[in-house]
Amino acid sequence: MGNRNGGRWMGEINGHTVLFLFFGILTCLFSLAVVFSANVVRMAFYLILALAATSGLHFLAGADFVGTMQLVLYVGGTLVLLVFGVMLTAQNPFISLRTAGGDWIVAALVGGILLVILVPVAFQIGLPPQDAGDIEGLTQREAVASSEPVSVPTATRIGLGLLGVPGDDVSGYLLPFEIISIHLLVVLVGAAYLARAKRKVVVRQESQNIAGS
Amino acid sequence: MFDLLSQPVGLTHYLIVGAVMFVAGAVCMATKRNALGVLMGIELVLNGANLNFVAFGSNFLERNPAYQLGLDGQIISLFVIVLAAAEAAVALAIVLNFYNNHSTVDVDRADELKG
Amino acid sequence: MGQQDLVSRLQETFGNSIGAVQLESIDPWIEVSADGLPEVCRYLRDQPDLKFDYLSCISGVDYFEPDPKKAVKLDGSPRLEVVYHLWSVAHKTSLVLKVILPRWKDDQEGVLPEVPSVADIWRTADWHEREVYDLSGVHFRGHPDLRRILCPEDWLGHPLRKDYEMPLEYHGIRCR
Amino acid sequence: MSQYLISHWGWYPPLVYTLMAMLAASLVLLVIAGGSVVFIWMERKVAGRIQDRLGPTRVGGKFGWLQTIADGIKLLSKEDLRPEGADAMLFRIAPYVAFCASYGSFIALPFATGWVGLDINVAVFFVVAVLGLEVFGVILAGYASASKWSLFGAMREAAQVISYEVPLGLCIVIPVMIAGTMDLTKIGNLQSGWFTNWYLFHDPFTFITFFVYYTCALASVNRAPFDLAEAESELVAGFHTEYSGLRWSFFFMAEYGSMFLVSALGSILFLGGWNGPVPVAAWIFGEHASQLSGFAFVLANVLGLMAFILKAVLGVTVMMWIRWTLPRLRIDQVITTCWKYCTPIAAVMFVGVISWQLMGLPNGGDVLPHHEQGSRRLPGSLRERPFETGDALPSANSVGFESEHGEQERGQVDG
């Protein structure tokens, strides 16, 4: 497609596009690497990179607060947890669990169909609506996109939105926010309950087992 | 329609990246036998969806009011991030429990209901 | 308590287990038969007026002269002595016990002579007996973990025996 | 500056942006690489002095200035060893992950008004987030080395850093709350004027908070007495046991970079950042640097930069002092310190600062008269802040409350 458009895309390309391509391609590549890697530690590593690149995309989309949250919570919190889990269970036989060939075929089929459905939808949505307002929409979009990608402050508005103060482009979210916080508490308690000490084991038996095995 | 590079970055670009992530996550969930691998697939799926939310919510990418979600999109994706953390905590607790009881993380062997 | 009293008391209590007694030498010593050793030691440790609760040292001494011309210098026949130096922390007294063994059990070359282990009486005997086993070649019966301690585990021979020959090489390393 | 190049010189915009980005990136790289060279040299001199010896004296003249460079050359020429059985790809990449995290967080760190790689609105948050990623480098290094000591180090580091992010975050939130913004540049500028304006002296709670912050910062960058991940007397060298040469030095650059970063962050959040103890620049130029333009702005900023670097280096020096004085804690004691001491104290300080603000008790800034322009303190609660529309922003960004945003843009353009 590059050749077909020739000099045209050279003119349209800008810093934003370059950065988007960088992060987008990284995201896609590492997502696929997660799928195709068999070693679970490497999978975790690729996932980290994929999600970090996603946060870059968030920044590019002007969602700086979400991007940082992605880094703090997702990459710095959830994934560390995940890596912990990987390391706790990373016994040699489980580091690389091979997938059966049949599974691959079915998964590729399902994935392919999903992709075939999703991508055209993406193109349809991305197209400017046919009926009206396209002059304004397109030009503004180009104007914005071709300028330097500045970070638009969103933290305050998001914060107010979470506190239930509706803004001009944000609704009040006090109730979901509270529900989420209760949910989080419940989940933490539940997770601690699930992973808590519950088996009583006589040490000597254990050491004998180890000696025997 | 397909000359994405000639266009300034817009919703479509984000949606495609999101779709790739989503599909990768789905395939990952379907193929991995390691319980933690499945968990990673879930994270990918959630992130794919999240990216779409952010893209829709960004008035920076999409000025068309018909598609605009405003900051609501960002807030929803925040909720998703937090819920994903919660989900990961629970899932990890389950995986570790499973590992304690069965000495394996192979989901194919998690076919008995008693703990 | 004088050494003489102690000796007579031990002789009374254990009879045959107590062998020769040498009280005139620099460090007076009492010979104890191998089989009677644990009882004697336990008695020495537990009697409140003796309380030899501190085992200083276990040494193995090999009396043997491979060269027959020099052998006359030795007192008595070739033998292996295991020497126990005891100390009482409470009474600040010392005592030397000796167990005199044949160099080889039943005079069969290569079969180590045996002594009952005292590792359950004094914990320090654990390592000291391992060392005597390693260097002097005495087998301590009932020892919890009788392995070589200073030499490598696959070392051959017991270096402090007088007839010990240094091997020419060890895992390809030239020794002499 | 980029606007100037585009509009006045007609340069090709993408090229200008790329150039500008590269310029900023290389400046930041210079700070972290040059900084660690200086800090490693300084560590040796400080250690030497503390231990009643001289430290390096030969390479590069009297004070051994070039010792680190010489060491760097030595490390470069060393063989790049990789243990058999190591996960080759992860082993190779881990030092860079650690380094990139340390380096990446410098992007959002302002060195003076407007002198910042990327002016992010949520800079505090960003810096902490990216710095937290350093732990991945360590975990991966520990795992990939296929050495049990490395694994121990990695697990310790993971447990420690994750735990300490909680009190560290709480401590950071306190100045953010007082300032009412997460923009580091603004937080710094809000503390201009006399030193009483620094958040360290804002109220007794912030004073304590600073020391809790410093403790947690020490722990999160793995410095003694919290250097358990590399505890040389226990774990040989911990996570970098198997590393040698350049890869090993990358871990060290990351460590010294992070040390500088947390000190710098601490000095912005609590010690007034680039504002000196007395408003010298304001007396000379009549205005605070954020209000100036042109040459005066640059001059005032250079002054500020010096003050800032001085404070950050002071923080690093104290870290070294601590390292060469104290024994190391045990891992359970480190975690206990975090959860039983630092976190509750930080939480109490948090509540304390809120109460102080709500009750309207006098804060440090009220003690001495502060300079008018520079020290416009923002009230603690959002309600008192005007809902303004940023005039210098395109309409797409028209919803910001940040009235100073335009001024900063101008400052950046002028700089």
Add this chain to the structure above:
Amino acid sequence: MSTTEEKSSENKVVEFDVRTDEMLVNMGPQHPSTHGVLRLVLRTDGEVVSEVTPHLGYLHRCAEKIGENLTPRQWIPYTDRMDYLAGMSMNLGWSLCVEKLMNLHVPEKARHLRVIIAEMQRIASHLVGMGAYGLDLGSFSPFLYAFRERERILDLFEEACGARLTYSYLTVGGATADLPTGWLQKCEAFLDQFLPVIDEYHALLTTNSIFIKRCAGIGVMSAEMATSYGCSGPVLRGSGVDLDLRRDGEEWYTNMYDGYAFEVIVEKDGHYPNDHVYPGVPPEAVLGDCWHRFYVRMLEVRQAIDLVRQAIDRYSAATDSYGEPVKLNEKLPKGEAYLETEAPRGQMGFYVVSDGSAIPYRARARSSCFCNLSVTSELCRNTLIADIPAIVGSLDIVMGEIDR
């Protein structure tokens, strides 16, 4: 006794949450905190060590076999290389043992010279023990502070005998040479300068709260256990056993300290002798833990200073010879002798058996560290990995003496 204890502890029911597999880790022989070439095989579950197996012998040099082929004076340099941090004490132990066999009494001046040297050696050795212990706990500076002072002692030793580490100075019959003129003044000057420095060590380590946290209540050894394991020196006294061979030993050895005023450093009713000068016992510390072992060593340094001062006076007053060494091939009387002396690290015993020739029939060294080290596997059971350097360091072992 011990077996029942073990059984009860092994049957203890423990709860655990995440099952982690046990892992065998080799600590040493190349490890920074194993004081040479000790190899500890740790069985760990995460950070918790369930079993420690020491492996020795990496520094075995067959010293005893060599001793069967050399005359006692020729063997002196080999004793230097046993406890290479306290070579003088090793020389002294062997010399006294051979003298006991030969019934050779050294002159008065030689006796006091030996006290000066032995106690100076005790200071030097404990300085290393203290500094290295700081190093084991992650504090680097005390090590260099300790070496700064140790260097001055080594300078004095070098002046006396020409060597800094392996001295071969004290020998059978006395010493190889008298102390050079002016040596005593230098020694006194050093002691005056050194006494206040001890406070620095206490400030850096003994009273440091992190230090106390790291070693108080860690590796607690009861008096019975210490005795049963044959521990000696500061390790034994740190457990509260009142035994110091300088006071309680055989007459042949205690004669050397005849007339000297000193108190055995051991805790009585929660106090150490002279501890009013130095910080008291912290409430966290339990008798027999690492902190007490360390503290006993620190107080012994102070005590050694007093002893050296007393010895200097007596040495100056004595008029007879410094003790000419016996001939290199002096014939030994037939018989055997065993003598233990109080070396810095504990009771160093030598056993010599002679068949009447100049060369001993058997030379045996009873190493203090050998016995002290044998407690590790019991002390380190169910501790954390970080406690292992703390415990092994507090035993203050020297592998040269253990492996001989």
